[in-house]
Amino acid sequence: MTKIAVMGAGSIGCYVGGRLAAAGAAVVLIGRERLARELAAHGLTVTDYRGYSATLGSGRFTYATTAAAAAHADLVLVTVKSAGTAGAAQELAGTLRDDAVVVSLQNGIGNAGTLRASLPAQTVLAGMVPFNVVQRGDGAFHQGTEGELEVERHARLDAFAPAFARAGLPLVQHDDLRPVQWAKLLLNLNNPINALSDLPLKTQLSQRAYRRCLALAQREGLDVLAAAGIRPAQLTRVPPHWIPRVLALPDVLFRVIAAGMLAIDPLARSSMWEDLQAQRATEVDWINGEIVALAERIGRSAPVNARLVALVHAAEQGGPRRWEGRALLEALSRGDHA
Numbered sequence: 590m591t592k593i594a595v596m597g598a599g600s601i602g603c604y605v606g607g608r609l610a611a612a613g614a615a616v617v618l619i620g621r622e623r624l625a626r627e628l629a630a631h632g633l634t635v636t637d638y639r640g641y642s643a644t645l646g647s648g649r650f651t652y653a654t655t656a657a658a659a660a661h662a663d664l665v666l667v668t669v670k671s672a673g674t675a676g677a678a679q680e681l682a683g684t685l686r687d688d689a690v691v692v693s694l695q696n697g698i699g700n701a702g703t704l705r706a707s708l709p710a711q712t713v714l715a716g717m718v719p720f721n722v723v724q725r726g727d728g729a730f731h732q733g734t735e736g737e738l739e740v741e742r743h744a745r746l747d748a749f750a751p752a753f754a755r756a757g758l759p760l761v762q763h764d765d766l767r768p769v770q771w772a773k774l775l776l777n778l779n780n781p782i783n784a785l786s787d788l789p790l791k792t793q794l795s796q797r798a799y800r801r802c803l804a805l806a807q808r809e810g811l812d813v814l815a816a817a818g819i820r821p822a823q824l825t826r827v828p829p830h831w832i833p834r835v836l837a838l839p840d841v842l843f844r845v846i847a848a849g850m851l852a853i854d855p856l857a858r859s860s861m862w863e864d865l866q867a868q869r870a871t872e873v874d875w876i877n878g879e880i881v882a883l884a885e886r887i888g889r890s891a892p893v894n895a896r897l898v899a900l901v902h903a904a905e906q907g908g909p910r911r912w913e914g915r916a917l918l919e920a921l922s923r924g925d926h927a
């Protein structure tokens with residue numbers, strides 16, 4: 590039977606790994622000790638917004654706390670946050686079989702490249718998770734929004750695709766995943782704005798000043814991508830170039846025209862907010878930082894996103910973490926004209 594290892598048992602790792610195990614795959618989850626205790630006590634429950642639900646006792650999957658557990662894996666799904674990728678890659682490097690396939694199911698653009706640098710013998714592919722998963726405690730992981738797993742096309746995936754289809758998570762393969770990754774990144778430019786607002790996503794996006802911050806960051810991102818010759822894919826009903834215009838609408842119009850964008854659990858927050866809350870390193874360098882880095886590579890600048898990166902790093906060090914919308918807009922606009 591195909592052996593699947595999940596490196597980074599957290600929200601995405603436990604959800605995807607749990608669904609694969611529920612459909613009969615041999616799955617080992619590799620993660621921290623605290624989750625080992627939680628899953629031993631409660632089992633692993635995976636649910637989704639369509640009503641899917643499965644609870645797995647500890648006999649249905651394996652849990653390990655070191656990468657050594659991936660030694661026999663045919664497929665490794667990497668689901669650590671971006672700040673942990675280089676470390677996870679080094680741990681896997683001494684362990685994996687040369688013929689293992691490694692798929693990064695992470696946000697950002699560069700994680701598969703980071704993995705490839707440490708795993709030159711293995712087949713390393715980029716992936717993208719469009720849906721949101723929240724940890725509900727007591728071993729429960731819930732997919733709250735729609736979307737399918739998107740991955741780089743490769744013949745080696747043919748052996749694993751049926752297991753994902755059986756699990757209800759079919760793999761959508763792309764010859765070039767980068768337009769999809771950049772489109773997701775443009776949406777994720779809101780993560781630092783949400784984190785700095787200290788508000789639930791729905792409340793934050795209901796306020797025009799915060800939406801104008803996101804519109805600024807997205808317009809800048811779109812300009813940099815266009816200058817670099819990258820066309821982001823369309824992941825939402827509204828094409829990427831229209832989203833900043835919709836965001837900038839007055840609140841009343843936005844509520845009517847973009848009701849879908851506000852169809853969010855009223856308590857949901859970005860994972861960057863959670864990272865700040867838990868005093869963990871955030872993914873801001875792998876999200877907004879990618880726009881700044883791309884701009885630099887083509888001889889331009891991206892002051893709005895650079896400012897967001899700086900403000901989140903300041904917040905990581907104990908700086909301001911409860912920005913009012915207009916104050917944040919002003920701070921970003923200053924950057925815009927810098």
Ligand SMILES: NC(=O)c1ccc[n+]([C@@H]2O[C@H](COP(=O)([O-])OP(=O)(O)OC[C@H]3O[C@@H](n4cnc5c(N)ncnc54)[C@H](OP(=O)(O)O)[C@@H]3O)[C@@H](O)[C@H]2O)c1
Binds near residue numbers: 670671680
């Ligand atoms: N959650 C979502 O809804 C969602 C949706 C789409 C995409 N994504 C992306 O998916 C990726 C994973 O996000 P996530 O929310 O699932 O993260 P997460 O909940 O933080 O899960 C990652 C887990 O891996 C652990 N870990 C890190 N390095 C490890 C290592 N070397 N060995 C064992 N365990 C290790 C982490 O522990 P520590 O915290 O102790 O390091 C954490 O428990 C990110 O790139 C994220 O942006 C997430």
